[in-house]
Amino acid sequence: MEQTNNIDTELEQTKKFEKIPTHIYETSQTASKAVAQEIAGLIRERAKEGRMAVLGLATGSTPTRMYEELVRMHKEEGLSFANVITFNLDEYFPIQPDSLQSYVRFMHEYLLDHIDIKPENIHIPDGTLKREDVSKFCSDYEMKIKSVGGIDIQILGIGRTGHIGFNEPGSSNRSTTRLITLDHITRIDAASDFFAEENVPRRAITMGVGTILQSKKIFLMAWGEGKSNVVKRTVEGDISESVPATYLQNHPNVEVILDQAAAAQLTRVKTPWLVGFCNWTPDLTRKAVVWLCQKVDKPILKLTDEDYNEHGMSDLITDHGPSYNINIRIFNQLQHTITGWPGGKPGADDTHRPERAKPFPKxxxxxxxxxxxxxxxxxxxxxxxxxxxxxxxxxxxxxxxxxxFDDEAIRFAEFVSDYTEAFGMGEQEADQRYNEVVDFLNSKQPGQVDSKEVQSIxxxxxxxxxxxxxxxxxxxxxxxxxxxxxxxxxxxxxxxxxxxxxxxxxxxxxxxxxxxxxxxxxxxxxxxxxxxxxxxxxxxxxxxxxxxxxxxxxxxxxxxxxxxxxxxxxxxxxxxxxxxxxxxxxxxxxxxxxxxxxxxxxxxxxxxxxxxxxxxxxxxxxxxxxxxxxxxxxxxxxxxxxx
Missing domain, CATH: 3.40.50.10320 (LmbE-like)
Incomplete structure (x- = not known):
């Protein structure tokens, strides 16, 4: 019973910081499988009831493993999508559906082409519309969602700006499906997919924050260290239009799903001693001491009992103190990490060195x-x-x-052509190859895959x-x-x-x-x-x-x-x-x-x-x-x- 009480207390302490229920998994793969199981459970439950399951789907690298698991369950466990209706969050504008970067293509590659969903039940914003037709399309998109009873489960990723869908900073919590202008940071983040920022569309069609918040259940997923700062702002920060994901704090049924890397900046992970009771392992002690030094701007050996007590580490002093002993221990640990001999120092005592003296050389x-x-x-x-x-x-x-860059490839193709000409080595064939490369690169479309010849160069x-x-x-x-x-x-x-x-x-x-x-x-x-x-x-x-x-x-x-x-x-x-x-x-x-x-x-x-x-x-x-x-x-x- 005492252990249960400790866990309950810890959860209550966590809630002081975290304003959205948050689950941390060891890896993104296990986290993705957990979300996929939730979706599969809804689909099966609705099938038994003779009802449709309505899913709001996201694109990008975050949900790909979840889609892979859903496809696996369809093929190996007989999970049917015949009773599923999908609505995608967003699409670049303008863009053709067969473009490499199109979300239509993405969804078909990762999910839709591998399951038994009916084509008429698939809804993805249309990036081929004329500009004057977009407004009506967005209104119709909203009406279609309402006509099927709303979205049961909405899947979200999160951008570095805190955007959900393409709802950039400044978006209202009442916004609906609409055409928006992409934030500069969002376009930078998308630049690799389009082989340069200048090729990224400046606009996109996106579900609004208000549309997302009407979903019955929301899963926001995030993986990797690069998302850890915006995750912290979303989960622990104040609600702000500058971080649209914080609007999720007002939703009654939302869960944030993270791998350990994406959770790294959360208070319970980064500084768990501020949350409540800690099991003071050697690694956690070292982490806490380094953090304390940076917090009070002191070197390790100048930390005092008062420094520890005033910053949530009184139980560390009680269990492992006084501060002098802790300071000496951590100082020595860090001192022993330093070595000018990364392959080991021959003939030296390697007891406290990170690398072995023998064998040498390695x-x-x-x-x-x-x-x-x-x-x-x-x-x-x-x-x-x-x-x-x-x-x-x-x-x-x-x-x-x-x-x-393409111009580098042309420069080297010219070198090969000039070299063969100078030394009389297959001049005709070299010129032909050179012309093929240059013709391809000169006619290459933004984001187009290079020819095998160009890839080789x-x-x-x-x-x-x-x-x-x-x-x-x-x-x-x-x-x-x-x-x-x-x-x-x-x-x-x-x-x-x-x-x-x-x-x-x-x-x-x-x-x-x-x-x-x-x-x-x-x-x-x-x-x-x-x-x-x-x-x-x-x-x-x-x-x-x-x-x-x-x-x-x-x-x-x-x-x-x-x-x-x-x-x-x-x-x-x-x-x-x-x-x-x-x-x-x-x-x-x-x-x-x-x-x-x-x-x-x-x-x-x-x-x-x-x-x-x-x-x-x-x-x-x-x-x-x-x-x-x-x-x-x-x-x-x-x-x-x-x-």
Whole structure:
């Protein structure tokens, strides 16, 4: 009974912060399955009653796994959609239904073409209308929803601006289906799908906030660290038209469904000691102490009992105090993360070092999702591993071909043509190929998939740049491995699911090299999802090989830097980077010339990748300094994955 009371008290404490019922799942996959089960339950219940189930559906990357689960239940469990009516939230305007970016096409690819729903029961806003016909269409859309009794379950994602559907900041909570102008941030976020921001439509047709709020049940889903800030504002902030999702706080039957990453900024996750009783594990204690230092602007060793007591951590002092003991323990833990020897220091006592002294030298393999992630995110550490005599391999997991501008492809096609002409090597064939490439690119429509020839040229551009960076860093070209994982090779931002062939490529390379260290990108805020898929392939490969004798002597280190950085309390190996090494790292990044000045897919950060990386490395060093540890120019950070 006492445990039940504690749980009840904890829930009540959580409600002080969270204004919408919120459920946190370990992964987006388990969360998606849970929502799919709710939808399936409604469909089956209505079928028994001889009634229709009315669903409001969303697009984008968030609901795709939910749709996959619904399709699986249809095919394997006999879930019928014959009694289902659907209304989609929105559609770009203008846009053709067969366009790669059309939500009509999206819905058919992910759900509608794989189930037994009746075509007349599918409703998606029409992006092909004449401008003068849109108003009547929107009124009719509202009437159709009302005529079937309203929406039973509405699925929502959430944009970085807090938009639901395409209801941008400033939308009224009484707004209905209408044509709207897209926010600049929304268009930036959509730029990768359209291969540049200038190709993104400026308008969209969307259900209104008022229409959404009339739904009987609402699920708002969000995955990944990139959504964590807007999730916090939605769940814990005040209702505001500047964050339209906060209007959901007034709905009587809404649930927010999150994975752990999207929940990271919620008070009960980030600072649970402010919510109520905590189980003070070593990891939570370290997290709390780092947070307290930043809150009161003091180094670790200057924290007092009063600091702890005044900031919700009196029970930590009571159970594990006094503050002096806690401070010393956490200071030593953070001190021991710092090492100038990422491959281990030979002949040294490695008791408190993040890496083993033996064997030395080590075989290390750096997995790079794109051809430049290695030098962007851990270029300083890579240089140091090489300088310290380790056998370093770099595995480029994808070609990165979609991130090359068309004019770069033309420039290299011209080079090939000129080269063959200069040396008399198949001039006629070279000219023909060159003309085919140029003709295609000159007539290419916005968002159109590149021809195989153009994809190959762009892939070769990225491969050449990667080889150049490897040579600069001292990695022999024969230790540069280009995997060209098949899931990526669609020519589109949207990729295929991870397949057996992708995983086997990783397995084969690991077996060949038998590394002592594996470095992999744990930077899961990559908005295009490539990093996440590449990491999943590595994890699966390692799981399959974990019982091999050589694998038992292998550490897996996860790096970040291109899109975000590890929080200080998470870091398990911090590699200081000197001013000279930072310059060398920058020069290695500059070898990737096609990504210089303006990346094709910059995401929400308009800076070049070298600027982002340099800033994050400086910031990490400054935080270590403010905590009372040694002062360095820059630091690259790693977390160990224990398989």
């Amino acid at each position: 075989r290390a393999i750096v997995f790079s999702p794109h051809p430049d992630d290695d030098v962007i995110s851990m270029g300083g550490t890579l240089l140091r591993l090489v300088d310290q005599g380790h056998e370093v391999h770099v595995a480029y997991q994808t070609s990165g071909n979609i991130a090359v 762009k892939g070769l551009i990225r491969r050449g740049e990667a080889k150049s960076a490897c040579r600069y860093c001292g990695v022999p070209v024969e230790r540069a491995h280009f995997l060209d994982m098949p899931f990526y090779e669609t020519g589109r931002v949207r990729k295929k699911p991870l397949g057996e062939e992708d995983i086997q490529l990783i397995v084969d390379l690991l077996v060949k090299i038998k590394p002592h260290q594996i470095y992999a990108a744990g930077d899961l805020s990559d908005p295009h999802g490539t990093h996440r898929v590449c990491l999943a392939a590595i994890f699966e490969a390692v799981e399959r090989l974990k019982n091999e004798a050589w694998m038992k002597d292998c550490y897996v280190w996860l790096y970040r830097g291109a899109w975000q950085e590890w929080d200080i309390d998470q870091i398990e190996m911090a590699v200081p980077i000197s001013p000279d090494e930072l310059v060398r790292k920058k020069r290695a990044i500059f070898k990737h010339q096609s990504q210089k000045d303006r990346p094709l897919f910059p995401g929400s950060d308009s800076r070049e990748f070298w600027q982002r990386a340099e800033d994050r490395n400086h910031t990490t060093a400054k935080v270590y300094d403010k905590l009372g540890l040694a002062e360095y120019e820059a630091i690259e950070a790693f977390v160990r994955w224990k398989f």
